[in-house]
Amino acid sequence: MAEQEFTIEALKQILLESAGADENIDLDGDILDTDFEALGYESLALLETGGRIEREYGISLDDDIFTDHRTPRALVAAVNTCLKDAVTA
Template sequence: MSRTTFTLDDLKRILLEGSGVPEGADLRADILDTDFTDIGYDSLALLETASRVEREYGIELDETVLGDATTPRAFVDAVGAHLSAQPV
């Protein structure tokens, strides 16, 4: 199912579904500009997250998204850019 918006809440839900909550992490805190590694998510968790986003939102993320999107804000922005570039 293709959707047109992607929010921090969407990202948190997908992270929880795919990887759970890392020990000591608080996803209710202001994490927008916190590096994923500081939250407790490694590259495998982000690969799983990206894969789930692609399936759920019907998009294909560039490989550079995972390298460049080191914070939730950057990831949400990158997914949003892909969604807005899709033909309606």
């Protein structure tokens, strides 16, 4: 299995497709270290986002992925760790 990479661009696309975007938030701005809640994404939207990531990348995310990784930067890193672990497993 070839190693995949999860990018901030992929996350933005999934967020937009899963839950839309608050018109006051510019996802093209510097959002890497902004809490998901401040970006307008709450638990239901994040659950949908997690489900999309799992389906599209063929991985299983921990139930607490979004509570442990509250910013886009942290989530991208965690998903990439899961992808790496899936390749080496």
